[in-house]
Amino acid sequence: MELIDLSADVLIIGGGLAGTNAAMGAAEKGASVLVADKGNINRSGDIGGGVDHFLAFLNEGQEWDTQNAFLDYVEMIGRGTGHLSIIESVYCAELPDAIERMARIGNPLTQADGSFYRTQSMGQPGTYWINFNGKKLKPCLGKAVRKLGCTVLDKVMMVDLLTHQDSVVGGIGFHIRSGSFYILHTKATVIATGNTNRLYENPRINPFNTWLCPFDTGDGQIMALNAGAALTNMEYMRMTLLPKGFAAPGFNALVGMGGRFLNSLGEYYMEKHHPMGNRAPRYEVVYFTLEEIRKGHGPIYIDCRHLNENDLIHLETSLGYDKDTLPDYFEQRKEDLRTKPVEITVSEGMQAGPTEVTGSGIKIDKNSAATVPGLFACGDASDHNRCVHGAITGGYKAGKSAATYAKSLTYGDGAPKSIIREEIDRFMKPLHRPSGYPYRQIEDAIRKIMAEHVGSMRTEGSLKCGLEKLQRIESYLDEMKATNFHELMRAHETRSILSVGKVMATTALFRTESRNKPYHHRLDFPGTDNTNWCGLVVFRKDGDRLSCSFEPTT
Amino acid sequence: MPPTFYMKKCTGCGLCDSICPADAIYMKEFEDTSVPYLKYPDECWHCGSCRQDCPEGAIDIRFPPDMLCI
Numbered sequence: 056m057e058l059i060d061l062s063a064d065v066l067i068i069g070g071g072l073a074g075t076n077a078a079m080g081a082a083e084k085g086a087s088v089l090v091a092d093k094g095n096i097n098r099s100g101d102i103g104g105g106v107d108h109f110l111a112f113l114n115e116g117q118e119w120d121t122q123n124a125f126l127d128y129v130e131m132i133g134r135g136t137g138h139l140s141i142i143e144s145v146y147c148a149e150l151p152d153a154i155e156r157m158a159r160i161g162n163p164l165t166q167a168d169g170s171f172y173r174t175q176s177m178g179q180p181g182t183y184w185i186n187f188n189g190k191k192l193k194p195c196l197g198k199a200v201r202k203l204g205c206t207v208l209d210k211v212m213m214v215d216l217l218t219h220q221d222s223v224v225g226g227i228g229f230h231i232r233s234g235s236f237y238i239l240h241t242k243a244t245v246i247a248t249g250n251t252n253r254l255y256e257n258p259r260i261n262p263f264n265t266w267l268c269p270f271d272t273g274d275g276q277i278m279a280l281n282a283g284a285a286l287t288n289m290e291y292m293r294m295t296l297l298p299k300g301f302a303a304p305g306f307n308a309l310v311g312m313g314g315r316f317l318n319s320l321g322e323y324y325m326e327k328h329h330p331m332g333n334r335a336p337r338y339e340v341v342y343f344t345l346e347e348i349r350k351g352h353g354p355i356y357i358d359c360r361h362l363n364e365n366d367l368i369h370l371e372t373s374l375g376y377d378k379d380t381l382p383d384y385f386e387q388r389k390e391d392l393r394t395k396p397v398e399i400t401v402s403e404g405m406q407a408g409p410t411e412v413t414g415s416g417i418k419i420d421k422n423s424a425a426t427v428p429g430l431f432a433c434g435d436a437s438d439h440n441r442c443v444h445g446a447i448t449g450g451y452k453a454g455k456s457a458a459t460y461a462k463s464l465t466y467g468d469g470a471p472k473s474i475i476r477e478e479i480d481r482f483m484k485p486l487h488r489p490s491g492y493p494y495r496q497i498e499d500a501i502r503k504i505m506a507e508h509v510g511s512m513r514t515e516g517s518l519k520c521g522l523e524k525l526q527r528i529e530s531y532l533d534e535m536k537a538t539n540f541h542e543l544m545r546a547h548e549t550r551s552i553l554s555v556g557k558v559m560a561t562t563a564l565f566r567t568e569s570r571n572k573p574y575h576h577r578l579d580f581p582g583t584d585n586t587n588w589c590g591l592v593v594f595r596k597d598g599d600r601l602s603c604s605f606e607p608t609t
Numbered sequence: 610m611p612p613t614f615y616m617k618k619c620t621g622c623g624l625c626d627s628i629c630p631a632d633a634i635y636m637k638e639f640e641d642t643s644v645p646y647l648k649y650p651d652e653c654w655h656c657g658s659c660r661q662d663c664p665e666g667a668i669d670i671r672f673p674p675d676m677l678c679i
Binding site: 093094095097098099100103104105190194209210231232259260261263264265268269270299300301303378379380383384387388541544 | 611627628629630631632648649651652653654655656657658660661662670671672675676677678679
């Protein structure tokens with residue numbers, strides 16, 4: 056096996072939307088940068104194939120279009136799941152530069168005439184969504200990162216962080232085709248690996264048919280946790296509504312343009328259940344949709360037949376921006392937004408934050424720093440960035456902060472070259488077992504346990520049972536067999552998925568109330584208790600000891 | 610199992626193999642030329658990146674029956 060040692064100021068793990076912006080932030084501050092991604096940064100991550108929305112206030116004159124009004128909105132739908140001061144620093148302060156940067160690299164957020172096309176949904180007080188054509192956003196970012204001189208390690212999966220005297224000093228990983236093993240020595244490390252999307256049983260059969268990128272498997276959160284970093288908001292099981300057979304995004308566009316949720320009785324049920332109707336916060340729409348299904352009012356549809364011609368044309372065009380193949384899917388399934396409602400259903404669960412504006416994952420401060428020196432986080436892997444807007448703004452912020460930290464260190468390359476061959480061999484073991492279980496067999500069991508015991512209706516009993524079963528399946532991790540480096544990657548992903556599941560069950564057990572139902576719905580504590588639980592559950596691992604604590608946000 | 614490759618148009622450049630985020634597309638030798646094939650069809654996320662980036666327009670997306678019928 057080839058061993059490759061590289062040194063730089065900053066390592067970015069994950070080259071999706073957040074990671075590429077982090078690389079730009081660090082490089083534009085003068086740092087030398089390594090970027091490692093399981094895929095190719097030109098097309099990897101949640102928006103590799105395209106995207107059509109970015110959440111922003113633009114100060115265009117309306118009273119809801121200011122920073123203060125935006126933060127009021129965060130407080131209203133976030134319900135204590137984020138610190139406003141951190142959101143102000145990692146998102147609000149970075150917003151004007153982020154919008155300008157996307158134009159500078161060649162994929163502006165504007166229409167051809169230079170204007171912003173804005174729509175409203177998900178509890179927003181005004182039109183916070185900018186609808187745009189982001190099909191070239193990742194290729195443009197990949198090109199910009201390479202042009203800045205960053206060393207890009209495509210198809211390299213990072214499996215662990217290097218630590219020295221309680222600081223993070225780089226990471227190790229392997230090339231998923233050649234098996235070359237990389238030892239990356241850096242002064243600062245930024246984790247940008249997204250959320251955890253193959254965590255729950257998938258209602259569309261195939262576990263890779265997910266809303267968000269199925270190759271985001273919580274690797275970064277678990278590497279950070281093992282290095283001593285705290286995680287927060289891990290108890291929330293995120294869900295959304297998606298076309299029945301294809302987990303393609305489109306909810307924002309459909310509802311933003313005026314789509315109405317319809318049950319099989321012909322009732323527009325959200326208009327009955329919530330004062331904001333179809334434009335209620337996402338968790339409210341999912342909650343009431345689950346209720347409709349439980350009452351026997353399914354199947355559920357989204358109805359766009361009433362939209363005017365201009366809106367329909369815009370919708371049909373922009374749906375392909377968010378998911379390139381969705382128009383093909385509608386055509387092959389013989390769906391037609393103009394003439395009949397489209398059947399939708401509740402998605403798989405995932406670890407992806409409680410709202411569009413408050414996240415879940417590695418705990419960060421106002422400078423995007425984790426709780427361990429030398430470690431930073433951004434995008435969906437961090438607890439105060441969410442979605443496209445959070446990844447672009449928070450990614451750049453994390454990159455800048457990591458570069459500043461790296462430059463402040465007085466010692467040489469920062470990383471002790473102490474990695475020993477036995478540690479590397481540990482990560483390669485699944486390749487060398489004469490026999491064993493394929494990763495998929497273990498992973499399917501994890502998803503089943505998560506869905507049945509750690510799902511949208513939780514109790515102390517179900518969560519304890521889930522944890523016990525997850526611990527039982529953990530004993531089989533060392534019996535996984537991989538026949539090539541691709542399967543080795545998937546086997547490491549399975550390890551991360553299981554660890555995230557355990558953290559989710561443990562933190563869900565700790566929070567003895569319900570918040571943002573159905574994302575954290577304790578049937579034995581159905582009420583929201585703002586006196587005792589308005590804040591973050593902080594999860595830490597100290598050696599073998601796991602601990603939960605509570606951090607208020609008000 | 611999208612994507613489908615049209616061998617008459619494909620020049621074997623390998624870009625689809627390089628950019629596929631699923632690591633699902635691989636190249637193989639066939640009659641003295643390099644051709645793409647879908648090694649892990651179940652892991653395709655249908656993101657459409659391969660079709661968008663193919664310089665020859667040699668990739669089509671065909672959804673499988675489970676996705677079209679459930």
